[in-house]
Amino acid sequence: MPDSTHLSNKGISASKSPMRIDLEIYYEAMENLYHSETNPDGALPMNVAENHLCWDMLRNRIEKVTRENTIPDWVASYTDPAGAPSFREATGEFFSKFLMHVPVNPDSLAFSGGATSTIEMTSFLLANPGDTAVIPAPSYPVYTGDIGTLPEVKRFDLQVPSMPLSSEYQFDLQLLQDAKEKIEANGSAFRMLILTQPDNPTGRIYSEDFLRKIADWCIEHQIHLIVNEIYGLSQLDIKNPSLNKYYPEVSPFISFGKIMAEYQSPFLHFWYSFSKDFGISGFRIGVLHSHNEDLIHAYRNAGLGHSISNYTQWVIQEVLLDHDFLKAFFKSFQQKLTESYLIVSQTLQNLNIPFNPSRGSLFVWMDLSEFLDEESLKGEEKLWLEIYEKTGILITPTNGFGHTEKGWYRIVITSLNHEELKVAMKRLSDFIQIKRKG
Ligand SMILES: Cc1ncc(COP(=O)(O)O)c(C=O)c1O
Structure with a gap:
């Protein structure tokens, strides 16, 4: 077929291959972010592997560098x-x-x-x-x-x-x-x-x-x-x-x-x-x-x-x-990360949702296969979208992880602070309980 893009073959292929399939919906969620007072029904993006737990601490240290030194x-x-x-x-x-x-x-x-x-x-x-x-x-x-x-x-x-x-x-x-x-x-x-x-x-x-x-x-x-x-x-x-x-x-x-x-x-x-x-x-x-x-x-x-x-x-x-700063920074990060993990893992335990016990990373890998209408990528996409539409929680879509078992999803636990994470877990619990009632 003639191509009107005037790009190389690799350019044409790149123009048609989004880096990840959830980007558009992620940008939509970012425009409608949850806020306890101004947007309590807003979205809670938990799909991109971002760590926002200790930015305030690092920002202060970086600002000290730029304030106190000549370049x-x-x-x-x-x-x-x-x-x-x-x-x-x-x-x-x-x-x-x-x-x-x-x-x-x-x-x-x-x-x-x-x-x-x-x-x-x-x-x-x-x-x-x-x-x-x-x-x-x-x-x-x-x-x-x-x-x-x-x-x-x-x-x-x-x-x-x-x-x-x-x-x-x-x-x-x-x-x-x-x-x-x-x-x-x-x-x-x-x-x-x-x-x-x-x-x-x-x-x-x-x-x-x-x-x-x-x-x-x-x-x-x-x-x-x-x-x-x-x-x-x-x-x-x-x-x-x-x-x-x-x-x-x-x-x-x-x-x-x-x-x-x-x-x-x-x-x-x-x-x-x-x-x-x-x-x-x-x-x-x-x-x-x-x-x-x-x-x-x-x-x-x-x-x-x-x-x-x-x-x-x-x-x-x-x-x-x-190094003194780094020591304090990583101590604080580990405490906060562990707290985030506890908030999510205890919710999943209470709901009897299987998940892989983690030693680290920014994620929990959980098994939502009981809620799939069909064991296929299409079935997984449907559930992923349903969770977003009904709860505002955007988890990572399943595409591209490369394993054959269906129904496992990644949730990023460090993109929200602990209060927001508790709101997300309450919404997820409500969703799952309603789903199970059928
Ligand atoms: C395993 C792994 N490698 C590489 C990256 C990309 O990292 P960077 O933002 O430094 O390019 C990520 C980001 O999620 C990752 O999880």
């Missing part, structure tokens, strides 16, 4: 496209002290605009067009576009049994071997394995022992293993007296950075972003950490178009150097 000269000029040296150093120290608990060499870090850009750049540099990245399902829907649109890497959703519900991932490595054979039989190469911990959407983590087993398997098969710890400091306080009974025997959270420091393998990599733990998705800061020097050089050489504004790097570097 250094380097900010106005070009710098290293992989990140200004002083910003890489501050981030290395932050990783070392707060997440990985091993020394982190600033030269093993390369930055770009958000995890989105970091994922895209890394995929472009590690895999050839047509290669495949394997991702345990369910997982972050936008990985498909990040690895696919420009790098042209295919997504293979590894179907990991969801039962029994668990806060830790465990699966037979034979699944990876089977995936490899299937991918190769289709003429592609299993090039990357992407894990996320804590996971989006399930909140699961990987035990240190299991991470090591997966790393050994990947190195043996010369497959790049990348662990995305974008939610690395969004961990629940599972020692909280209201939560600890649900986590009787659990593994400690171990950052993959610690394992990488020991292995020093060119096949092991790590992603992070300041969007979630810090709640500053608008600042657009993502980072690759790797001991593969060639990869970091390639990132630097190809990355100018993806680099972050020096002003952003400077401001955040000043915050990162203040």
Whole structure:
């Protein structure tokens, strides 16, 4: 068919592929936001992975930086496209002290605009067009576009049994071997394995022992293993007296950075972003950490178009150097996140709605399959819209998570404050009780 857009083939395809299907309805909800006094029937968007719990605290600290300092000269000029040296150093120290608990060499870090850009750049540099990245399902829907649109890497959703519900991932490595054979039989190469911990959407983590087993398997098969710890400091306080009974025997959270420091393998990599733990998705800061020097050089050489504004790097570097502030910030965030999780999980427990016990992330992954009219994407979309229309609660649509079981939905628990979250849970309870009465 003749095309009148005058775009390239990729341009035409992009013009017809919305980044996510809920954006229009999300903008509608944002125009009609709930307010206890001025708009008590308003919408409660809980679909986008935003963390608004500690912005006031961070804003004050950022304003202190801009109020009390003169902007250094380097900010106005070009710098290293992989990140200004002083910003890489501050981030290395932050990783070392707060997440990985091993020394982190600033030269093993390369930055770009958000995890989105970091994922895209890394995929472009590690895999050839047509290669495949394997991702345990369910997982972050936008990985498909990040690895696919420009790098042209295919997504293979590894179907990991969801039962029994668990806060830790465990699966037979034979699944990876089977995936490899299937991918190769289709003429592609299993090039990357992407894990996320804590996971989006399930909140699961990987035990240190299991991470090591997966790393050994990947190195043996010369497959790049990348662990995305974008939610690395969004961990629940599972020692909280209201939560600890649900986590009787659990593994400690171990950052993959610690394992990488020991292995020093060119096949092991790590992603992070300041969007979630810090709640500053608008600042657009993502980072690759790797001991593969060639990869970091390639990132630097190809990355100018993806680099972050020096002003952003400077401001955040000043915050990162203040470890006392970071300690207080993450303590407060963990308390608030745990409270948000309790508000949602206790509501679901009272309603007898199954959900995956989480160790962290900004989500609860819940099973609403009992309310599906039909076990299909269409049935899921109908229920998703019905919840929005009847309650004003916008949860994440099910498209693109890549798993085969129907009726599981992700709810973002950090986009609303605790009072708003309680209103949302009351509306959800009323909806479910009416639904069950039939
Ligand atoms: C697993 C995962 N990776 C990457 C991203 C994108 O992050 P950024 O805003 O830093 O691009 C998200 C955002 O939801 C995510 O959940």
